[in-house]
Amino acid sequence: xxxxxxxxxxxxxxxxxxxxxxxxxxxxxxxxxxxxxxxxxxxxxxxxxxxxxxxxxxxxxxxxxxxxxxxxxxxxxxxxxxxxxxxxxxxxxxxxxxxxxxxxxxxxxxxxxxxxxxxxxxxxxxxxxxxxxxxxxxxxxxxxxxxxxxxxxxxxxxxxxxxxxxxxxxxxxxxxxxxxxxxxxxxxxxxxxxxxxxxxxxxxxxxxxxxxxxxxxxxxxxxxxxxxxxxxxxxxxxxxxxxxxxxxxxxxxxxxxxxxxxxxxxxxxxxxxxxxxxxxxxxxxxxxxxxxxxxxxxxxxxxxxxxxxxxxxxxxxxxxxxxxxxxxxxxxxxxxxxxxxxxxxxxxxxxxxxxxxxxxxxxxxxxxxxxxx
Amino acid sequence: xxxxxxxxxxxxxxxxxxxxxxxxxxxxxxxxxxxxxxxxxxxxxxxxxxxxxxxxxxxxxxxxxxxxxxxxxxxxxxxxxxxxxxxxxxxxxxxxxxxxxxxxxxxxxxxxxxxxxxxxxxxxxxxxxxxxxxxxxxxxxxxxxxxxxxxxxxxxxxxxxxxxxxxxxxxxxxxxxxxxxxxxxxxxxxxxxxxxxxxxxxxxxxxxxxxxxxxxxxxxxxxxxxxxxxxxxxxxxxxxxxxxxxxxxxxxxxxxxxxxxxxxxxxxxx
Numbered sequence: 149x150x151x152x153x154x155x156x157x158x159x160x161x162x163x164x165x166x167x168x169x170x171x172x173x174x175x176x177x178x179x180x181x182x183x184x185x186x187x188x189x190x191x192x193x194x195x196x197x198x199x200x201x202x203x204x205x206x207x208x209x210x211x212x213x214x215x216x217x218x219x220x221x222x223x224x225x226x227x228x229x230x231x232x233x234x235x236x237x238x239x240x241x242x243x244x245x246x247x248x249x250x251x252x253x254x255x256x257x258x259x260x261x262x263x264x265x266x267x268x269x270x271x272x273x274x275x276x277x278x279x280x281x282x283x284x285x286x287x288x289x290x291x292x293x294x295x296x297x298x299x300x301x302x303x304x305x306x307x308x309x310x311x312x313x314x315x316x317x318x319x320x321x322x323x324x325x326x327x328x329x330x331x332x333x334x335x336x337x338x339x340x341x342x343x344x345x346x347x348x349x350x351x352x353x354x355x356x357x358x359x360x361x362x363x364x365x366x367x368x369x370x371x372x373x374x375x376x377x378x379x380x381x382x383x384x385x386x387x388x389x390x391x392x393x394x395x396x397x398x399x400x401x402x403x404x405x406x407x408x409x410x411x412x413x414x415x416x417x418x419x420x421x422x423x424x425x426x427x428x429x430x431x432x433x434x435x436x437x438x439x440x441x442x443x444x445x446x447x448x449x450x451x452x453x454x455x456x457x458x459x460x461x462x463x464x465x466x467x468x469x470x471x472x473x474x475x476x477x478x479x480x481x482x483x484x485x486x487x488x489x490x491x492x493x494x495x496x497x498x499x500x501x502x503x504x505x506x507x508x509x510x511x512x513x514x515x516x517x518x519x520x521x
Numbered sequence: 522x523x524x525x526x527x528x529x530x531x532x533x534x535x536x537x538x539x540x541x542x543x544x545x546x547x548x549x550x551x552x553x554x555x556x557x558x559x560x561x562x563x564x565x566x567x568x569x570x571x572x573x574x575x576x577x578x579x580x581x582x583x584x585x586x587x588x589x590x591x592x593x594x595x596x597x598x599x600x601x602x603x604x605x606x607x608x609x610x611x612x613x614x615x616x617x618x619x620x621x622x623x624x625x626x627x628x629x630x631x632x633x634x635x636x637x638x639x640x641x642x643x644x645x646x647x648x649x650x651x652x653x654x655x656x657x658x659x660x661x662x663x664x665x666x667x668x669x670x671x672x673x674x675x676x677x678x679x680x681x682x683x684x685x686x687x688x689x690x691x692x693x694x695x696x697x698x699x700x701x702x703x704x705x706x707x708x709x710x711x712x713x714x715x716x717x718x719x720x721x722x723x724x725x726x727x728x729x730x731x732x733x734x735x736x737x738x739x740x741x742x743x744x745x746x747x748x749x750x751x752x753x754x755x756x757x758x759x760x761x762x763x764x765x766x767x768x769x770x771x772x773x774x775x776x777x778x779x780x781x782x783x784x785x786x787x788x789x790x791x
Contacts, residue, residue: 231757236549263548332656339757380660381743394636396656508546513758517750518567520743 186295188270189442191450195222196441199448201249202227202238204431205385206405206465207301207452216451222444230383231339232256232429232500233509240265245438248445251301253429254289255341255357255500261290261297266434269296273446276453279473283491289499290432298432299449302458304467305428305497306337306345307419309388309407311398322349322422325399326370331377335391335400338381340509340516341427341500343367345401348498349424356427357501364507364515371519381520385409392417404466428497462486533772540765549759559766571750575770578747581666582730586677586723588670593677593722594715600678601685613682616675624672628736631668635659635740660742668736673729677722684718685711720782728775747771 199222201208208226217223227247229235236256239247244265252260260266271277277285280300290298310319314333322345325334336342346367348356353363379397382388388406391397392415400406407419433449435442451457458469459477468486475483487493503509540559543552563571600612619627634640635658642654658664688711696706734748741749747767754764 233549233759234756237756237759240549259547259549263550375743378743379656383738390632394638396637396659502547504547510544510546510760513753513760514562514567517745517753517758518570520745521570521573 185272186268186270188273188446191273191275191443191446193443195220195444195447197221197444198223198225199249199441199444200225200227200247201251201448202229202235202247203249203251204229204235206467207251207431207461209461209464211464212452212457212460215457216448219451220444220447222441222447224448228384231337232341236260239436243438244436245440248436248439248441249448250434250436251431252290252298252434253431253500254287255429255502257289257298257432257434258292259502260434261292265437266297267437267439267442269299269435271296273450274299274453275450276455276471276473279455280453280470281472281489281491281494283494284430284470287430289430289501290434298434299453300470301431301433301453302461302465302467302469303428303430303494303497303499304404304465305421305426306401307404307407307426308422309392309400309402309410309417309419311392311395312416312418314398318418318420319399320420320423322424324422325401326374326377328377330399332379333396333398334374334377335380335382335388335397335402336374336378337401338383338520340512342371342401343512343515344498344500344503345427346370348427349422356498357503358506359503360506361511364511368515368519371516375519375521389413405464408464408466426497427500429500536765536772537769539762540769542762544759544761546759549761551761559763562763563766563770571767574745574747574750575774577662577744578731579774581662581669581746582727585666585669585673585730586726588666589674589677589726590681590719590723592670592674593681594719597678597681597685597718601682602688616678620675625735627672628668628739631664631671631736632659632740635664635667659740662741662744664740665736665746668740669730669733672736673726676725676729680718680721680725681715682718684715684721688714716785720785724779724782727778731771731775 201224203226205228208224213224227238229238232253232255235250235252236259239250239252239260240263250256250260250266277299284300284303286296287300290296290300308319308322308325310324315324324330325336343359343364344353344356347353347359347363350370351359351363351366353359359367380387380391382391382400382402385403385405388397388400388402389409392400392406392410393413402419404419407417410417433452435445435449439445452461453471455471455473455477458471458474461467462469462474462478462482468488472489475488478486478488483489503512539551541555541557543554543556543558544550545552596612596616600609600616604612636642637654637656637659639659641658642651645651646654692710692714693706696710701709732748732751734746734752737746737749738752745753747770751764751767751771754760754767
């Protein structure tokens with residue numbers, strides 16, 4: 149009887165605490181009308197010895213991280229996310245502070261800024277900032293009210309990847325992913341943001357992240373048509389690569405990272421940007437408000453945005469580096485293929501944004517659930 | 522024991538409370554405003570999608586439990602009553618040792634086995650049963666069921682083994698003396714005495730399948746199960762309160778199953 153009373157009292161206590169308490173982050177998120185510059189840590193000081201980050205696959209590859217660890221003594225611990233929301237959720241788990249850095253794409257970066265979980269960056273401590281492509285220095289997805297919250301890192305498009313041994317002529321339209329001829333041989337991302345791709349490519353939406361309910365319904369119907377053709381919806385890059393390697397899939401929507409990895413594994417694959425247009429992502433490094441290792445964090449940001457390391461990152465991922473000085477490092481041919489200095493190409497890609505209206509992300513996520521069934 | 526209950530109960534209460542709140546779509550922060558919208562969505566939303574997912578998961582869990590009973594019983598019988606004591610210990614170890622390895626590894630192994638270039642397909646093609654590798658073995662509900670049945674099998678074998686081991690030889694002799702054949706003995710003597718073990722094993726397997734999201738993600742296709750749907754809501758689909766509502770539904774189902782099992786007296790014999 150006493151135990152029951154104790155449990156009841158505890159439950160009541162939990163209720164009271166949780167119901168009354170509001171997230172303290174809310175108070176910090178209001179953009180202060182004070183100075184728009186902030187003082188960062190001394191980047192020449194000794195690092196804290198450790199760095200935790202939640203990132204996309206390929207952003208802490210051994211080929212360049214080993215050099216960083218040797219140079220700075222900061223041991224890198226990286227966790228991967230399969231989607232922007234997963235990265236956002238992980239970064240904020242337990243009140244934030246678990247991770248020092250995240251490589252947020254343009255959709256998650258604004259959410260991070262608005263929710264007050266990222267710190268303003270001290271541009272004077274970002275040694276490669278001046279060499280970043282002009283359109284990427286202070287873009288609206290990582291700079292708000294003149295305050296710099298992110299450092300642009302790399303960008304890329306969501307491309308169509310296919311197995312050249314099976315599909316001998318290069319496809320030029322996204323409709324190939326909806327062709328019954330390839331039933332059971334297709335893979336697309338398990339991510340509600342795919343709705344934007346269909347809106348752009350088949351509904352001609354000029355702003356694919358701001359679509360109304362009618363368009364969302366049409367897109368959902370199209371995706372349901374595709375459902376029976378999809379072998380598996382991939383979550384991590386390795387899923388995509390395993391499917392291609394085992395020949396379970398010959399066609400898919402993916403990232404240049406996959407094309408790179410599969411080619412290295414000896415597969416005859418290629419990627420194309422079909423005529424209907426592409427969505428993409430532009431990633432920024434962001435620092436947690438409660439980062440435990442800010443010195444190591446700044447050191448890493450400066451390390452991976454240096455021309456030499458940007459070239460190494462491209463070797464691993466195939467994405468386009470933000471630092472213009474990496475162009476001569478990769479050579480003219482590759483520089484052109486990657487469009488490093490091509491600002492007009494950059495502007496053609498519809499970068500990830502978090503849909504808020506007319507339809508919001510929850511509506512997209514629920515629609516996506518009905519597609520998968 | 523008291524502290525365990527406290528932490529466990531507190532976590533469950535928080536889960537229940539979260540299922541009555543909202544989440545801000547943009548900042549992903551929980552808004553502490555009471556609403557029954559999540560449960561409305563659960564029972565009526567998306568044309569009954571969530572109820573379909575629930576039904577599918579319960580069906581799969583039931584099938585996997587039945588498969589495991591069918592596989593575990595003969596094995597447990599052999600271990601408990603036929604095998605020599607030396608072999609009994611080795612078999613026991615063989616059943617338990619896989620549990621020492623990472624479950625992720627074992628599920629991944631099934632991905633390799635069932636794949637187009639995997640062990641099973643190679644075997645079927647080499648023996649001429651199939652002309653070419655089948656893509657129907659992986660990334661569907663079938664492959665999830667096969668994987669689950671294998672991975673949770675030790676949890677079914679052990680309770681049944683315990684129950685069968687306890688049956689005195691004299692019971693079986695008495696049954697034979699009274700003129701009962703093997704089938705009658707099984708039906709009237711062995712199975713009723715083994716039933717508590719079967720139910721205990723079923724509780725384990727059923728609960729583990731209802732909540733699992735790892736196997737569906739690694740070897741499943743597009744169709745969702747409850748565990749996967751909940752996991753998505755805490756990740757890519759970013760809707761924690763709705764995920765909490767789904768989780769509460771899972772808990773209530775399992776509690777119902779436990780209540781039914783309790784009446785059979787199985788839990789006293791664990």
